[in-house]
Amino acid sequence: MRPDPSTTQRAAALRSLLSRAQHEYYVLDRPTMSDVDYDTLFRELQAIEREHPTLQTADSPTRRVGAPVQSAFRTRRHLVRMLSLDNAFDDAELGAFEQSVERVVGDAVHRQGYTVELKIDGAAIALTYRDGVLEAGTTRGDGTEGEDVTANIRTIGCIPLRLLGEAAPALMEIRGEVYMPFAGFEQMNETRVAAGEPVFVNPRNAAAGALRQLDPSITAQRPLRFFGYAAVLPDGTAPAKTQWELLDQLDLWGVPVAPHRARCRTMGEVATWAQTVEHETRAQLGFAIDGGVVKLNDMALQDELGIRSDRTPRWAIARKFAPDMAVTRLQRIDVSVGRTGVLTPFAVLEPVDVGGATVTYASLHNADQIAKKDLREGDYVQVVRAGDVIPYVLGPVPERRTGSETAWTMPTQCPRCDRAVQRYGDDVATYCANVACPGRLLEGLVHFASKDALDIDGLSYARIQQLLEAGLIHDVADLFDVTAAQLQALDRFGQKSADSLVAAIAAAKQQPLSRLLFGLGIRHVGAQAAQLLAKQFGHLDAIIAATPEQLGAVRGIGDIIASSVATYCADPTSRALIERLRARGVRFDEPNAVQADGPLTGATVVLTGSLSTLSRGDASALIEAAGGRVTSSVSRKTTFVVAGEEAGSKLEKAVELGIEVIDEAELIRRTRRPGG
Ligand SMILES: [Zn+2]
CATH class of the missing domain: 2.40.50.140 (Nucleic acid-binding proteins)
Structure with missing residues (x-):
């Protein structure tokens, strides 16, 4: 049947629309079309092309599995072409799939039935294992070749660098999905907001972006995970007889496999499984899925069915879920x-x-x-x-705009205390700078008492509101002055609850510095940063005395956190609060801190060239014993460089950046403890 002109036009329009959407999505990381719209249009084009094969052009978006290959990474050919899946949006479409399978293989399908697996909403990756050792990680790319992102893949902790067990084939590609759990995604976005960086739209974009980072150390900081779902050998076969056995085998090799997989005999069972997963399981998972994948279990039958011209297998289908x-x-x-x-x-x-x-x-x-x-x-x-x-x-x-919508601007006054609000430099956030703001006080006290801070049992949000309203407290130091008698005079407090809250507050004085530092609620200082600072400096007074440079020299502490801590410590109001906490016997030190008072505390040192009396190891040990840290490359964060004979590029870099260069004798002098 020859297509009529309007169908031809429609196909051309769909091609250009979808091509643009693909570009925005994959290349620009800036999608403007919703997934639902994309799927709908994609399927429309697919349907036209199936009915009128002459309309399928070589550059049709339906011919492409994933992202075009970017020049920043080397390309790498997949062992065997990566496929994409056809979609079923309801049970009727699942039924049509079952019929198309049975038309080819008949009753044989019932021997092994189907496997169903969660369809992870992440980024597809192929892992090449040679003799059981991870050799490469490649993005899906156009299905034939993808980007070589091995360095980034290696930073994902749950991907085995060597497969467990003995039975790994000589060469194999394991395929699966790299994803970002919700918890990590939210935490990362909070950090980005705090650092004034743009947030990621969803976990999938964040995962795909992290994989294509040019600097693997950035990828390493992203909370990425992996689930495997397929494996192929160079001849195109799989190292198992059924999909179910393959998943078991991946598990034995130490490759994570998604939970909640099942075997189903009929499409009715598949539909029931999908129903449960979509409406019950999905909310508990902790990571994003966009459907379930149904595969014919028997690999021999898969071969019999083969693949379509648009590179979708006839033996598998994705049952898509309604988006959240x-x-x-x-x-x-x-x-x-x-x-x-x-x-x-x-x-x-x-x-x-x-x-x-x-x-x-x-x-x-x-x-x-x-x-x-x-x-x-x-x-x-x-x-x-x-x-x-x-x-x-x-x-x-x-x-859907009618013209009655109104643009929004950030209020110029704090909604809780009416003081003028502020923005600092390039920071995207707006602040109420009033330390006595009732909104800030309440949240600050809630934070101070929270689990990762001083962990004060029984000091709930409602209790804090009550204490604030009664005028018993105005800041965190006041908490330690509250008496049981004062509490008993309030509503909903008996003698027992009053006594136990006072005791819980008193016990919190013994929490280590790291918790106190986090509890103070210094801008940008999360629980982890507080721990790093407390461990490195050992005492709050040492942190107060440190320069922003010394604070920033701690591994994991960036310039933003360092300057925020320094600003906080220099502020007279916070200093007064710290003194009031000290007077109430709150603990200011950290057990197990490293070299709190070494002569090189906070210093970052680079060794280069060959030293004459000390070995590299001895020199490093000397520096670390003095509280310093040895790093391998020179940057503006380097405190000084120790140069021996035949020092090369690191010495040049130090001179270029104006970093101090000293010799071995001077190092020995500087690492000597006072009076030692
Ligand atoms: Zn305010």
């Missing part, structure tokens, strides 16, 4: 005040059901994000909810 996304009206944008004074805008929505839960509020991160997304009060917006993550607004639906 809905469209609703953004009634208004409100602002909350956090403990560090950060003003966080959030969306107040017309209540809407998203993935089984009613959503009324959603995070908007900061004013720049709102401007970037062009969100206006009154807009219809796309709301995403994934697992336990706080729902967030993906963006507006501009087509």
Whole structure:
């Protein structure tokens, strides 16, 4: 049948629309089309091309499995072509798939049935193992060749560098999905907000972006995980007779396999499994899935069925789930005040059901994000909810605007204390700088008492509100002055609860410095940074005395955190608070701290050239014993360079950056302890 002109035109329009969307998604990391719209249009084009094969052009988006290869990475050919899956959006389409399978293989399908697996919403990766050792990691690319991202893949802890057991084939490609769990994703975005960097739209984009980082040390900081789902040998066969055995084998090799897989005899069983996963399991997973994958279990039957011309296998199908996304009206944008004074805008929505839960509020991160997304009060917006993550607004639906929507700007006054708000430098956040702001006080006290800070049992949000309202406390130091008699005079306090709260507060004085430092709520200082600083400096007084450079020289502490700590310590109000905590007997030191008072505490040292009396190892030990740290490359963070004979490029770099260069004798002098 010859296609009519309108079909030809429609196919051309779809091709260009989808090509642009693919480019935005894969190359620019800036998708503008929703996944749902993309899938719908993609399927429409696929249907036209199947009906009219003459309309399928070589450059059709349906001919491409994934991202075009980028020049920044070397390309690497896949052992065997990577396929993509056809989709089923409902049970009827699953039924059609079953019929198409049975038409070819008949009753044989019932011997081994089907396997069903979670469809992880991440980035597809092929891992090459030679004699059981990880040789390369390659992105899907165009399906034939992808980008060689081996250095980044190696940073993902759960991917085995060597397969367990003895039975690994000489050469094999294990395929699977790299993903980012929700918890890590949210934490990473919070850090990015704090550092003034743009947030990632969803865990999949974050995972794909991390894989294509040019600097593997950045990838290493991203909380990436991997699930394997296939393995192929050079001849195109799999190292197992069934898909189920293959998954078992991957597990034995130490390759993570997604949970909740099952074997089903009929498509009815598959539909039931999909129903349970979509409506019950999905919310508990902790990572994103966008469906289930159904595969004919018997590999021999898979071969019999083969693949279609558009590179989709006839023996597998993806049962897609409804996205955890809905469209609703953004009634208004409100602002909350956090403990560090950060003003966080959030969306107040017309209540809407998203993935089984009613959503009324959603995070908007900061004013720049709102401007970037062009969100206006009154807009219809796309709301995403994934697992336990706080729902967030993906963006507006501009087509539904009526003209009555109003642009939003950050208030110029704090909504809790009416003081003028501030922005610092390039920081994207807006702050209430009033340390006595009631909004900040409440959140600050809640943070001080929280589990990772001083962990004060029984000091709940409601209790803190009560103490603040009664005028018993005005800052965290006041907590230690509260008496049981004062508490008993308040509502909902008996003698027992009053005594135990006072005892819990008193016990918190013995918490180590790392918890206190985190509890103080210094901007950008998370639990991990607090631990690093406490371990390195050992005592709060040493941190107060340190310069921003010395603080920033601690591994894991960046310039933003260092300058924030220094600013906090230099502030008269915080210094007064610290003295009041000291007077109340709060512990200021850290057990197991490293060289708290060494002559090189906080220093970063680079060794280069050959030393005459000391070995490299001895010199390093000397520096570390004095509290310093030895690193391999010279940067602006280097305190000084020790140069021996025939020092090369590192010496040049030090001179270029104006870093101090000393010799061995001077090093020995500097590492001597005072009086020692
Ligand atoms: Zn305020």
